[in-house]
Amino acid sequence: MSSSFTALCLVRNSVLRLSQKIGLATSIGTLAFFANVYAAETPLTLAEAQRRAIEHSRQLAAQDFSVGASRDLAVAASQLPDPVLRIGIDNLPFNGMDRFSLTNDFMTMRRIGMMQEVTRADKRQLRADRFEREAEKTVAEKSAMAAAIERDTALAWLDRYYAEAMAAAIAEQSGQAKLEIKAAEGAYRGGRGNLADIFAARGALAALDDRASEVQRRVRNAKTMLARWIGDTADMPLADKPATDTLRVDPATLDTQLAHHPQIAVLTKQEEIAAMEAKLAQANRKADWSMELAYQQRGPSFSNMISVGVSIPLQWHQKNRQDRELSAKLALVEQAKAEREDMLRAHIAETRAMINEWENNRERHDRYKRELIPLANARTQASTAAYRGGKASLADVIVARRNEIDVRIQALQLATDTDRLWAGINFLFPTNGFAAHSAMIMNKDTK
Numbered sequence: 001m002s003s004s005f006t007a008l009c010l011v012r013n014s015v016l017r018l019s020q021k022i023g024l025a026t027s028i029g030t031l032a033f034f035a036n037v038y039a040a041e042t043p044l045t046l047a048e049a050q051r052r053a054i055e056h057s058r059q060l061a062a063q064d065f066s067v068g069a070s071r072d073l074a075v076a077a078s079q080l081p082d083p084v085l086r087i088g089i090d091n092l093p094f095n096g097m098d099r100f101s102l103t104n105d106f107m108t109m110r111r112i113g114m115m116q117e118v119t120r121a122d123k124r125q126l127r128a129d130r131f132e133r134e135a136e137k138t139v140a141e142k143s144a145m146a147a148a149i150e151r152d153t154a155l156a157w158l159d160r161y162y163a164e165a166m167a168a169a170i171a172e173q174s175g176q177a178k179l180e181i182k183a184a185e186g187a188y189r190g191g192r193g194n195l196a197d198i199f200a201a202r203g204a205l206a207a208l209d210d211r212a213s214e215v216q217r218r219v220r221n222a223k224t225m226l227a228r229w230i231g232d233t234a235d236m237p238l239a240d241k242p243a244t245d246t247l248r249v250d251p252a253t254l255d256t257q258l259a260h261h262p263q264i265a266v267l268t269k270q271e272e273i274a275a276m277e278a279k280l281a282q283a284n285r286k287a288d289w290s291m292e293l294a295y296q297q298r299g300p301s302f303s304n305m306i307s308v309g310v311s312i313p314l315q316w317h318q319k320n321r322q323d324r325e326l327s328a329k330l331a332l333v334e335q336a337k338a339e340r341e342d343m344l345r346a347h348i349a350e351t352r353a354m355i356n357e358w359e360n361n362r363e364r365h366d367r368y369k370r371e372l373i374p375l376a377n378a379r380t381q382a383s384t385a386a387y388r389g390g391k392a393s394l395a396d397v398i399v400a401r402r403n404e405i406d407v408r409i410q411a412l413q414l415a416t417d418t419d420r421l422w423a424g425i426n427f428l429f430p431t432n433g434f435a436a437h438s439a440m441i442m443n444k445d446t447k
Contacts (some may be wrong), residue, residue, distance in 0.1 A: 043239035053153040053229035065141035067135045074131035084115040103299030113294025123283045130276040145260030146430040153229040156421035160222035162416040170212045173405045177205040197394040201281035204398045244422045265338035274336045278329035283323045287313040361418035368411040376404040
């Protein structure tokens with residue numbers, strides 16, 4: 001009786017534990033399902049795409065490794081050169097009765113010594129500072145790369161957004177074209193139309209299908225480019241377009257703002273590196289000394305010895321060696337400075353031209369929305385009404401509709417170009433999302 005009861009309790013406990021595990025697994029599966037559904041239904045905003053592109057980039061990770069390498073080299077460059085251990089035999093007899101004897105001749109010595117090159121502290125500090133400037137240059141390059149990633153991600157996002165908008169506009173017109181085919185076929189059966197109208201309507205639909213095919217190719221290409229930056233999430237539905245009627249840069253202070261552009265910052269750091277190398281060339285005009293201490297052991301009948309020495313390089317041709325090197329390094333400083341100034345002028349001119357084009361495109365797009373698109377739509381409606389009233393042919397309706405779709409596509413293409421300019425101007429500098437990402441990476445490295 002007791003054993004049966006015990007067995008029953010064990011079975012019951014096993015069933016309870018199995019039920020709890022099944023319930024837990026079901027709960028986890030349910031949560032994962034709803035998480036996937038939520039992720040699938042959440043539209044992809046432009047800012048989110050840029051954030052994912054920054055996290056997905058391996059280029060930025062490569063720059064982080066480069067920064068770490070330069071800073072390690074800076075620490076190494078600040079140290080004295082490694083000492084040199086010197087071991088040898090001096091004055092070993094080569095012939096005669098004492099040939100190859102280490103102890104018989106009083107001049108034979110077994111020598112062990114140490115030589116140390118004494119590089120001046122200021123020169124070692126200059127070498128370390130040069131690698132620190134390399135690290136700072138890489139940080140500036142990382143910032144420029146982040147701005148480029150955000151810009152290119154925005155361009156891919158906008159290309160897909162407008163390609164899908166074009167596809168929707170053509171699909172709407174295709175629906176109207178199918179209705180026109182039915183109307184032409186009905187009119188033909190009723191004796192009010194002819195076969196030419198049916199063929200014209202079908203030809204218009206075929207033309208729209210061809211345009212739809214071309215636009216779908218653009219959609220696929222845009223998704224491919226977006227996937228290059230954010231991976232598999234490029235197929236997510238897109239959110240509404242962000243506000244593109246304002247710029248992050250102020251045209252009135254453009255010269256000052258672009259002076260801090262990441263690419264200009266890279267050239268500024270390059271100029272600083274060149275200046276540091278010129279200081280090193282100046283420091284090399286004073287040679288580094290080397291000191292040596294050696295212990296020399298002779299035979300048991302003779303006294304052991306020590307030797308102390310100093311080596312001093314003689315700069316016999318300083319005018320044609322050290323001075324020439326210094327002159328070359330100073331010339332490289334001027335070269336870096338000139339390249340930085342020229343790039344700044346180019347950036348300012350290019351950005352102003354982009355701003356002018358962006359403003360002109362906005363004005364033109366407003367005209368499309370305010371006048372051209374409503375007029376094209378009114379013409380289509382008027383032609384359709386006249387056709388239904390028997391006052392116009394189906395060919396007139398098809399021409400009007402083709403004109404309307406052309407105007408709508410032109411407006412969307414102009415909007416695409418305008419917003420691409422906006423992205424090119426607005427993401428000259430990396431956003432706050434990149435700054436947050438960099439701070440997170442730095443915290444991880446610190447830990």
